[in-house]
Amino acid sequence: MSILVKAKTRILVQGITGKEATFHTQRMQEYGTRVVAGVTPGKGGQSHLGLPVFNTVEQARSAEAPEVSVIFVPPRAGADAIMEAADAGIKLIVCITEGIPVIDMLRAKAFLKKTNSKLIGPNTPGIISPGKSKVGIMPGHIHIPGPVGLISRSGTLTYEAVHQLTKLGVGQSTAVGIGGDSICGLKFAELLEMFREDLQTKALILIGEIGGTAEEEAAGYLKQISYPKPILAYVAGVTAPPGKRLGHAGAIIEGSRGTAQDKTNCLKEAGVRIISNPARIGQETKAILIN
Amino acid sequence: MLIQEYQAKRILKALGIQTPEGYLAESPEQIIKICKALGSPAVLKAQILSGGRGQAGGILLAREPEEAESLARNLFGKRLITSQTGNRGLVVRKILVEKALNIKKECYLGLAVDREHETLLALVSREGGIQIEELSRQKPELIKIISFNPDEGMRPFQARQLAYFLELEEDLIKQLVSLLRNLSGFFIEKDLKLLEVNPLVLTESRLLVAADVKMEFDDCSLERHQDISGLLDFSDDSEEEMEARNFKLNYLRMEGNIGCLVNGAGLAMATMDIISHFGGQPANFLDIGGGVTEEAVNKAFEILISDDRVTSALVNIFGGIVRCDLVARGVVNCAERLGLKKPVVVRMEGTNVIEGQKILKESGLPFHLADDFEQAARLVVSLSGREK
Numbered sequence: 001m002s003i004l005v006k007a008k009t010r011i012l013v014q015g016i017t018g019k020e021a022t023f024h025t026q027r028m029q030e031y032g033t034r035v036v037a038g039v040t041p042g043k044g045g046q047s048h049l050g051l052p053v054f055n056t057v058e059q060a061r062s063a064e065a066p067e068v069s070v071i072f073v074p075p076r077a078g079a080d081a082i083m084e085a086a087d088a089g090i091k092l093i094v095c096i097t098e099g100i101p102v103i104d105m106l107r108a109k110a111f112l113k114k115t116n117s118k119l120i121g122p123n124t125p126g127i128i129s130p131g132k133s134k135v136g137i138m139p140g141h142i143h144i145p146g147p148v149g150l151i152s153r154s155g156t157l158t159y160e161a162v163h164q165l166t167k168l169g170v171g172q173s174t175a176v177g178i179g180g181d182s183i184c185g186l187k188f189a190e191l192l193e194m195f196r197e198d199l200q201t202k203a204l205i206l207i208g209e210i211g212g213t214a215e216e217e218a219a220g221y222l223k224q225i226s227y228p229k230p231i232l233a234y235v236a237g238v239t240a241p242p243g244k245r246l247g248h249a250g251a252i253i254e255g256s257r258g259t260a261q262d263k264t265n266c267l268k269e270a271g272v273r274i275i276s277n278p279a280r281i282g283q284e285t286k287a288i289l290i291n
Numbered sequence: 292m293l294i295q296e297y298q299a300k301r302i303l304k305a306l307g308i309q310t311p312e313g314y315l316a317e318s319p320e321q322i323i324k325i326c327k328a329l330g331s332p333a334v335l336k337a338q339i340l341s342g343g344r345g346q347a348g349g350i351l352l353a354r355e356p357e358e359a360e361s362l363a364r365n366l367f368g369k370r371l372i373t374s375q376t377g378n379r380g381l382v383v384r385k386i387l388v389e390k391a392l393n394i395k396k397e398c399y400l401g402l403a404v405d406r407e408h409e410t411l412l413a414l415v416s417r418e419g420g421i422q423i424e425e426l427s428r429q430k431p432e433l434i435k436i437i438s439f440n441p442d443e444g445m446r447p448f449q450a451r452q453l454a455y456f457l458e459l460e461e462d463l464i465k466q467l468v469s470l471l472r473n474l475s476g477f478f479i480e481k482d483l484k485l486l487e488v489n490p491l492v493l494t495e496s497r498l499l500v501a502a503d504v505k506m507e508f509d510d511c512s513l514e515r516h517q518d519i520s521g522l523l524d525f526s527d528d529s530e531e532e533m534e535a536r537n538f539k540l541n542y543l544r545m546e547g548n549i550g551c552l553v554n555g556a557g558l559a560m561a562t563m564d565i566i567s568h569f570g571g572q573p574a575n576f577l578d579i580g581g582g583v584t585e586e587a588v589n590k591a592f593e594i595l596i597s598d599d600r601v602t603s604a605l606v607n608i609f610g611g612i613v614r615c616d617l618v619a620r621g622v623v624n625c626a627e628r629l630g631l632k633k634p635v636v637v638r639m640e641g642t643n644v645i646e647g648q649k650i651l652k653e654s655g656l657p658f659h660l661a662d663d664f665e666q667a668a669r670l671v672v673s674l675s676g677r678e679k
Binding site: 075076099100101102103104106107109110125137138139142152153154155156157158159160163164180182183207209210212213234236237238239240241260276277278279280 | 377404406407409410411440441442479482484509511512514515543545553554555556557558560561563564565566567568573576581609610611612640641642663664665668
């Protein structure tokens with residue numbers, strides 16, 4: 001098993017002819033990901049990396065039936081690319097693009113609510129189900145298949161956690177980056193729900209960071225149900241200075257929440273085991289799995 | 292991106308919103324001229340990018356032009372330390388001089404991105420000139436919030452709900468409704484993240500005046516708003532922050548003595564956390580980013596080791612897009628150029644790690660190579676000479 005992407009999942013790449021997209025599509029193909037088509041407006045009919053290129057997602061969808069689209073377009077076109085994929089009926093959209101304006105994302109999220117599409121990201125390394133499919137930009141070779149699911153707001157910190165696990169011989173079922181932007185798609189709570197039913201996953205690691213309320217929402221979700229698997233969490237930014245970005249009118253909605261301390265407290269109350277030393281993510285997870 | 296109060300007030304004026312009569316001064320001589328023209332009393336407002344200026348002595352009332360001049364002499368060039376600036380404070384280079392208002396009533400008006408509900412919000416309060424979070428805890432009944440979305444904007448009825456909540460007289464309601472719709476339209480058009488008018492003043496002569504205003508724009512959208520990006524003011528940044536920005540490095544100065552050079556924001560935060568976990572104190576946050584060049588690494592390392600406060604430094608790289616050999620070359624070139632006078636711990640993992648370690652070893656420079664994250668953190672703390 002694993003969640004979101006599996007060995008046979010059909011993948012579309014939006015913006016496929018760009019430099020970054022080309023590089024990472026090649027890495028995905030090498031990993032064995034089933035990439036079936038690409039989209040670049042104006043390049044429809046061409047072939048790129050052995051794949052058919054279409055002008056629109058709609059055309060790609062009817063020709064190649066992709067289930068997941070991974071987006072590598074420039075920031076200004078990011079929200080539009082998300083909406084185009086959702087409009088074409090793509091079930092899962094993974095947006096790698098970093099730097100999409102916040103108001104664009106508010107529009108894209110409102111659009112998504114009227115569809116059945118799910119979004120991961122933006123500003124995410126993507127999703128990997130080791131040994132099956134890699135949809136994103138993470139280094140594939142550090143992963144091995146196994147029982148641990150990861151959900152993270154950070155890229156390199158996830159690689160660090162995965163590396164620690166792999167070194168100890170502990171594999172991963174699926175690692176999902178939910179992205180580092182303030183407005184993003186699926187978060188901890190929704191993904192925990194997906195991992196709950198997954199037979200391969202025996203334990204979960206959440207990697208959070210300061211700002212927003214995703215960790216608090218996860219804690220709220222966990223308090224409502226009795227989650228059947230052990231969950232560990234590390235929240236980055238204990239030493240980060242108070243967020244200057246959060247201004248007054250925004251802070252009123254967030255209340256006093258948003259610091260690493262508050263987030264770890266919330267998660268702890270919800271029964272999550274807190275990891276305070278980020279170099280021990282692997283060891284602490286292995287210890288839980290053995291017990 | 293924040294802009295200065297005087298810049299935000301110019302924008303309001305252009306939108307047809309009343310602001311106090313005032314002028315910007317860059318020297319005490321200008322102050323006296325402005326005060327004579329405005330009439331007394333006048334308010335001097337230090338232009339720094341921080342809230343809490345009042346408590347820090349950055350907002351002063353002058354009864355006559357001579358008093359204004361002498362107050363301004365003290366204020367110009369002073370480092371104001373507010374609750375938001377950190378202990379280095381911000382230097383006052385410009386002072387906004389305004390004619391004091393005859394205040395009948397003060398309220399608060401804010402527009403913001405509501406991250407939790409993924410929409411925009413408008414907030415008004417019957418009390419103004421206050422800390423809005425404080426007030427929301429103590430007297431939530433004085434506050435009203437509405438949500439609106441970027442496609443439809445603020446509806447007229449929503450603006451009326453807010454305006455009537457403030458219990459203004461009928462003729463002022465219309466003024467406020469138009470002000471709210473005006474501001475919310477501007478907020479969406481120019482990609483703001485926060486806009487606060489605090490206080491919004493009703494004067495004795497029955498005018499609604501924006502006595503103070505704060506505007507924060509979305510950094511990601513600046514390229515589509517040339518008029519706004521032209522207002523960027525970097526004069527408050529430290530030398531390190533300025534150099535880092537030129538090389539697209541994400542640098543933030545901290546208060547400690549252990550320098551850090553890391554790729555990725557999350558790993559960079561975790562690196563600061565683990566240093567503190569083992570009893571050390573980070574001197575900075577530094578994320579070199581994914582698309583970094585060798586030249587930028589060279590610069591990043593220079594910023595680190597030329598910082599006088601730094602007693603030891605940690606380079607922590609998990610190569611994904613970033614290649615370890617590129618980082619190693621940047622670090623070695625810099626160390627050869629400037630000399631390696633402080634202990635530097637390097638921990639590398641991921642893409643091209645073997646090539647990277649080889650470059651460090653063959654340089655003959657005394658880097659301390661660590662095998663993993665924890666060992667690196669323990670080592671850099673013990674080498675810093677300031678363990679708790």
